[in-house]
Amino acid sequence: MGRLAIKAENVSKKYQIRQGLGGLQTSFKAILNAPFNWLMRQNGRYTHFHPSETIWALRNISFDVEHGESIGIIGRNGAGKSTLLKIISRITRPSKGKITLYQRVNSLLEIGTGFNPDLSGRENIYLNGSFLGMKLSEIKQKFDEIVTFSEIEKFIDTPVKYYSSGMYMRLAFSIAVHLTPEILILDEVLAVGDAGFQRKSQEKMGELLSSGATIILVSHNNNTIRNLCERTIWLDNGAIKMDGTSDIVVDQYSKFIREEN
Amino acid sequence: MNIIRRENEFAPIEIAPPSFLEFPRFRELWEYKGLLFFLIRRDIKLRFQQTVIGFLWIILQPLIQMSIFYVFLGVLVKVPTGNVPYHIFFLSAFIVWQLFSQIINLSALSLVGNIGIIIKCYFPRMVLPLSTVVSALIDFGISFLLLLLFLLIDNIYSLSFRYLLIPVLLVITTVFASGVGLLFGAMMVLFRDMKNLLGFILQIWMYLTPIMYPISIVPEKYQIIFYLNPLTALVDAYRWVFLRQGNLPRFDHLLISLVVATVLWFSGAIVFRSMENKIADVM
Numbered sequence: 001m002g003r004l005a006i007k008a009e010n011v012s013k014k015y016q017i018r019q020g021l022g023g024l025q026t027s028f029k030a031i032l033n034a035p036f037n038w039l040m041r042q043n044g045r046y047t048h049f050h051p052s053e054t055i056w057a058l059r060n061i062s063f064d065v066e067h068g069e070s071i072g073i074i075g076r077n078g079a080g081k082s083t084l085l086k087i088i089s090r091i092t093r094p095s096k097g098k099i100t101l102y103q104r105v106n107s108l109l110e111i112g113t114g115f116n117p118d119l120s121g122r123e124n125i126y127l128n129g130s131f132l133g134m135k136l137s138e139i140k141q142k143f144d145e146i147v148t149f150s151e152i153e154k155f156i157d158t159p160v161k162y163y164s165s166g167m168y169m170r171l172a173f174s175i176a177v178h179l180t181p182e183i184l185i186l187d188e189v190l191a192v193g194d195a196g197f198q199r200k201s202q203e204k205m206g207e208l209l210s211s212g213a214t215i216i217l218v219s220h221n222n223n224t225i226r227n228l229c230e231r232t233i234w235l236d237n238g239a240i241k242m243d244g245t246s247d248i249v250v251d252q253y254s255k256f257i258r259e260e261n
Numbered sequence: 262m263n264i265i266r267r268e269n270e271f272a273p274i275e276i277a278p279p280s281f282l283e284f285p286r287f288r289e290l291w292e293y294k295g296l297l298f299f300l301i302r303r304d305i306k307l308r309f310q311q312t313v314i315g316f317l318w319i320i321l322q323p324l325i326q327m328s329i330f331y332v333f334l335g336v337l338v339k340v341p342t343g344n345v346p347y348h349i350f351f352l353s354a355f356i357v358w359q360l361f362s363q364i365i366n367l368s369a370l371s372l373v374g375n376i377g378i379i380i381k382c383y384f385p386r387m388v389l390p391l392s393t394v395v396s397a398l399i400d401f402g403i404s405f406l407l408l409l410l411f412l413l414i415d416n417i418y419s420l421s422f423r424y425l426l427i428p429v430l431l432v433i434t435t436v437f438a439s440g441v442g443l444l445f446g447a448m449m450v451l452f453r454d455m456k457n458l459l460g461f462i463l464q465i466w467m468y469l470t471p472i473m474y475p476i477s478i479v480p481e482k483y484q485i486i487f488y489l490n491p492l493t494a495l496v497d498a499y500r501w502v503f504l505r506q507g508n509l510p511r512f513d514h515l516l517i518s519l520v521v522a523t524v525l526w527f528s529g530a531i532v533f534r535s536m537e538n539k540i541a542d543v544m
Contacts, residue, residue, distance in 0.1 A: 015542065090276055090383040092541045098277040105274075110381040118307055127303055130296040131382050 003102075005183055005214040006065040006088065010097035013058040013083050013238075057083040059238045060097070067103070067182075070215040072229035072246055074222070074253055079235040081218045082187070085109060088216065089185050103214065106133055106181035112172030117161035121152060121171055124160055128175050142178045149200070150174035170197055177204040183214040188221075222250050279538035285530045290385050300392035308396065319403045323359060327352050330473050340474050345504050349411050353503040354472040354496045356404040360397055360431075361438045361492065362463050367393035368442025369449050369459055372540060379540055386537040387530065390446050394439055398431070412503065423502045429515065430498055437491060437522035443529030447536035450543055471496060491518055 058080045065071060073081050086092045087099060089107035114131040115124050125146055129139040147153055150170040152163070160168055205228065209215060219225050225232055225246055232249040234242040242249050309315045327348050334340045335347030342350035368390035372379065375389055412418035449455045470492045471479070479487055487493045495518065498510040 086380075086541065087276060090274075091380060093276060093279045093538050095278055098275055101274040101276070102271070104271060107383065113382045114375075114378045116303060116307070118310065119303060123299075123303070123306065127299045130293075130299050131378060131384060133384070134295075136295040136298075 003067040004064060005067045005069070005101075005103050006063075006216075007100045007102075008061055008063050008088075008097070009099070011058055011061040011084075011087065011094045011099055012056060012096040013080075013087065013092070014095040015055045015057055017053045017055060056238050058087075058094070061235075061238075061240055062097075063233060063240065063243060065183075065214060065216070067214055068212045069231060070209055070217070070229045072225035072232040072250075073216065073218045073235060074220075074225060074232060074250065075235035075241075076257075080238040081235055083238075084235065085185055085187055085216070085218055101183065103182035104133075105183040105185060106179045107185040107187075108132075108176050108179075109185070109187045111176050112168065115160060115168075115172060118159050120159055121147075121156045121163070124171070125175055128172065132175070132179055134179060138180070146171075146174045146178050149178070149204075151197075173197075173201060177201065177208070181208075181213055183216070184208065186215065186217045188219050222254060226250055279535070281535065282531060283535045283538075285387060285534040286385065290387060290391075293385055293388055296384055297388045297392055300388060301395045304392065304396045305399065316403070319400050320407055323352060323355055323404050323407060326355060330355075334473055341478065342475060343504075343506055345417060345506070346415060349408075349415060349417065350475070350500075350504065351473055352408050352411060353500055354470075356401060356408055357434060357496060357499050358467055358470065358472050358492075359404060360401040361434055362467070363397040363400060364394055364435065364438035365442040365445060365463065366459065367397065368439060369445035370456070372446055372449060373456065376540075386540060387443075387533060390439070390442055390533070393442070394435055397438075398435065401431075408503065417504065423505070426498065426502050426510070430495060430502070433515070433518050433522050434495055436519075436526050437495075440522065440526035440529035443526070443533040447529070447533045450536045450540050466490075466492075491521060494518060 061080075061084065073084065075081050083092070085107070086109070087094050088101070089105065089109060091107075091109075112128065114128050116127065119127065125143065126136075126139055130136070147156055150167075150173070152167050152171055155163065155167065160171070163171070209228065215228070217225065217229060229246045231244065232242075232246040233240055234249050234253050242252060314321075330351050331348040335342075335351070340347060345353075371389040371393055372386065379386065409418060445455065445459060449459075469487070470490060471487065476484060476487060476493065476497070494510070494514060497507055498515070500506045501508065501510060
């Protein structure tokens, strides 16, 4: 123990929201306006043409995660949970500070990423597996296990658009739990399928945990956090409000939410 | 022992704020070759399985274009095409243009088309535009067979060492197109309107390349301007192979084209890499 898995140092993330242009993207209109904006600024009248609003989704987040730890992240909507996961998952980069990953990370922000309805279950296992960062040999080796776990043996060569939504989710989830991550990032994807399959999934998660993987889990479900995570980080308004043992942090958080309502 | 080695193998990854320009990490790209392979396979499977006439459609496109230009420029305007009929003159360059524009188009649109995956999953974004090159090359192969058929019918084809030049020309064309595609792909992240503009830009580019007309109808003093477009010299070279028109392409000219195409590709890759940090934030 004591080996570092993730180190976050003063991580901040800024989003710029441009107004009146239908989203975050610059259009040519903005480019054409730019010289005029610049002139206005020179005249000290820039405020009138202010093109964007800045939002700090994360402010000065610092924490260490040790190898084998399981960490829950809680907070209200818009507290910065997803942004933090996105940065650790390397989908977006921080505006300030840095995060160092000392182990291989697999992220499950969504199950069935890259699934194509017109391809067969078999094809989708390979495609989705490679999106999740599995090597070809790894997928081949686990292929049978994935198929058996998902209970869709008969339909493995059928295009997934003919699958029931239950079959679709089971296949997607089955690929996900057969990753062999050192660090696993999860965004509320635990509840899938019928009761029987859910039990199987929970068991698989438990296996992953006891195998020594480092887990970071975002959830709105306090019980899930309590059951799976030893430690919890509470984010509020982009900053860490509390970081400690799950029971204590979740209690405080529940109290905070109750008082606010 | 095994476990210890594995720990040492993993170099820590630093996630830091993006710099203005970043160099592509080719080593990481190589690690994702499996993903590249399955993306290519996905594209091919989908193209040939979705429509019954998937294969036919690939042949129909150049055929229809050829017929249109044959009627208007070959029969009505009577554009001079030397020793070959107009439709073959046109097709011999059009299949090259098709390859070129298809790579640019698909590369540039690959980010927008896969945005659902981009915001949920990390992988070097460059695999998306790069994966489009292979399906464009397959289409080219099919169009090429079509051209061969026309050459045989009109008795222009002869087995010759000239055809050995084709792989060299294809490499130059592909690298050049992929570089332009990466540049447009990067721009697409910043300017939404680029999507609509791209079609027009490609159309103008096609008219400025001697595809439907020979360079000889351009006044000689302006020809040099046409050769600023690297595609002009490439089309000349392809026509030399297919139609035995013009002169043997000079080795040094080909080398220069290759160098220019490669430099362009690397610039495209750097711009793309620098822009890819913004994709998830912006789209």
